[in-house]
Amino acid sequence: VRVDGMIGVAVTEYAAGELDADADQPPGHIELSLTVDRDLAYGIAVQAHEAGVPVGLLGYGSSSGEASCLPLDWGALIPLWFIGGQATPPPQVVVITPSRQLPLAQLIDFGRSIAEAAAASGKRVGLIASSDLGHAHQRHGPYGYDPASARFDKLVAEAVQAEDLARLLDLSPRFIESAKPDGLWQIVMLHGALGHTPMCGELLSYEVPTYFGLLCAAYTPADEMLRVGYIKTPPSDQALQCAR
Amino acid sequence: VRVDGMIGVAVTEYAAGELDADADQPPGHIELSLTVDRDLAYGIAVQAHEAGVPVGLLGYGSSSGEASCLPLDWGALIPLWFIGGQATPPPQVVVITPSRQLPLAQLIDFGRSIAEAAAASGKRVGLIASSDLGHAHQRHGPYGYDPASARFDKLVAEAVQAEDLARLLDLSPRFIESAKPDGLWQIVMLHGALGHTPMCGELLSYEVPTYFGLLCAAYTPADEMLRVGYIKTPPSDQALQCAR
CATH class of the missing domain: 3.40.830.10 (LigB-like)
Known part of the structure; x- marks a missing residue:
């Protein structure tokens, strides 16, 4: 609803x-x-x-x-x-x-x-933070083809890998409209949660099985990763430094 | 929802x-x-x-x-x-x-x-304006028995028959809580609609088939009733005079 x-x-x-x-x-x-x-x-x-x-x-x-x-x-x-x-x-x-x-x-x-x-x-x-990404990956899909979908999805994958979701905040409304993602808003919520509870993200998969893109990433609280020795230094508030 | x-x-x-x-x-x-x-x-x-x-x-x-x-x-x-x-x-x-x-x-x-x-x-x-009335009509019903339900239902039936839903606006919150109606709020909306489009109400039935009361009433726009000669004088803004 x-x-x-x-x-x-x-x-x-x-x-x-x-x-x-x-x-x-x-x-x-x-x-x-x-x-x-x-x-x-x-x-x-x-x-x-x-x-x-x-x-x-x-x-x-x-x-x-x-x-x-x-x-x-x-x-x-x-x-x-x-x-x-x-x-x-x-x-x-x-x-x-x-x-x-x-x-x-x-x-x-x-x-x-x-x-x-x-x-x-x-x-x-x-x-x-469940979300399909761009919905315009297929010419015969319900939203047709727009190269913005692939560009958008790539930006999300790079943002996850760079531990920098903030870069998704400045996309132009026109680009977002063309890329037709479902998930930008949920990802922005995740970004807000990370501002309170630092987590390390890991890109698990990215696929385009049909007309929309699907990205799967796992986030683990940084203090838990520190505790188990998976990262060596506490992440700063500004940017997470997750050494794998 | x-x-x-x-x-x-x-x-x-x-x-x-x-x-x-x-x-x-x-x-x-x-x-x-x-x-x-x-x-x-x-x-x-x-x-x-x-x-x-x-x-x-x-x-x-x-x-x-x-x-x-x-x-x-x-x-x-x-x-x-x-x-x-x-x-x-x-x-x-x-x-x-x-x-x-x-x-x-x-x-x-x-x-x-x-x-x-x-x-x-x-x-x-x-x-x-769909609405069950009082829900406390049966001792073994999910809301138990409270005489307020029968009193509330009677007030609604009388208000419909008197073409005067406004009298339902001044019931005490405590009485409403005891009577457990679902429908007061929908009836009040109907009352608001009548303030714009005068209609004549007719009580068709009132029953208590289970633990809650059910009232059925039909409302017809007064100008339609005038047109077909069912009422003789146009209703005033204050109170509908529906001569049957």
């Missing part, structure tokens, strides 16, 4: 969804039903509100009980299916929808608010 | 949902897939925004195309199923979720905004 001009935070008790393969694909079905961490959801919303970011608390069905359940679309269901959703017991989740209408500075503030609330909760929290 | 502290207006291209009978009921299945009248949805939102009512424009799935589809819960699906949703061709819809956190005066303003936008659209528009 998106709310125009604000970042949506679901405060239902549950979140659930299912997805069937398209008719022209091999048969497939996934479904998840997860419990929402409402305390963390409210914690993030309060932090963001205090930072001046417009936040909409989202309900669906009943206000409490089993029927208080956010319907998950593919944008949340697919990453949750691959990252933890099938675990026993499954993790609790907070489902957040960014807004492309807010200035990127507010998405940075929101990302920082996620990290602040996560730290304050004392819980082990993972942030999934 | 509800948004905390604002009235939600869905601006997806479609709205769809399905519902299966509970396991302890005879088998049953309903489903609807309807096109959203986005022009009217934006028209209502703009009117309401100009009236100072906080409005959240809601998206789901894609921002356009088939996958831009609001999932309908029972609160919208059931009334739409019985009122027009099965017609050929089915009507276009605008799905609105009220907020219990706003002052009733803002819900009145929103109702008037619906009527203003409907009139400005030049379309034939019906307003479904």
Whole structure:
């Protein structure tokens, strides 16, 4: 669920969804039903509100009980299916929808608010900044072909490898419109979270399996990497120095 | 979908949902897939925004195309199923979720905004102020028994029969909390719409088939009733005089 001009935070008790393969694909079905961490959801919303970011608390069905359940679309269901959703017991989740209408500075503030609330909760929290990249990779895809998609995706991959997501903040609106990414706003949130909790990023894969690009990167808190001796010096606030 | 502290207006291209009978009921299945009248949805939102009512424009799935589809819960699906949703061709819809956190005066303003936008659209528009009434009619129901539910329901029935929904604006918050209605906020929106477009109400039924009360009333624009000679004098702004 998106709310125009604000970042949506679901405060239902549950979140659930299912997805069937398209008719022209091999048969497939996934479904998840997860419990929402409402305390963390409210914690993030309060932090963001205090930072001046417009936040909409989202309900669906009943206000409490089993029927208080956010319907998950593919944008949340697919990453949750691959990252933890099938675990026993499954993790609790907070489902957040960014807004492309807010200035990127507010998405940075929101990302920082996620990290602040996560730290304050004392819980082990993972942030999934899920996002397809450019959508104009194929002439016969639904958005046609635009070379900006490949250029955009390359910039993201380089920014991850350089531990410098900040360079994605200055792309021109026209270029972004041509590249048609879904994920810039989520990546900017991740950048905001990194400003609070320094993490080392690792580019795991980049693929263009269809008309859109997919990049997979893992971020590990820098203090954890220091603790296990994986990096030697604490990262500065300005730029992470992750020696692998 | 509800948004905390604002009235939600869905601006997806479609709205769809399905519902299966509970396991302890005879088998049953309903489903609807309807096109959203986005022009009217934006028209209502703009009117309401100009009236100072906080409005959240809601998206789901894609921002356009088939996958831009609001999932309908029972609160919208059931009334739409019985009122027009099965017609050929089915009507276009605008799905609105009220907020219990706003002052009733803002819900009145929103109702008037619906009527203003409907009139400005030049379309034939019906307003479904769908709402269960008191939910505490049965000792063994999920909300237990409270005599306030029956009292509340009686007040609503009398207000409909007296063509005077305004009397529902002064109920104490404590009484409303005890009566546990779902529908007060939708009825107040209807009251606001009546302030713009006078209509004559007719109480069709009131029943308590389970732990909550259900009231069904039909409202017809007064000028239509005048035109067909069903009423003799134009209704005043203050109170409708509908002689049957």
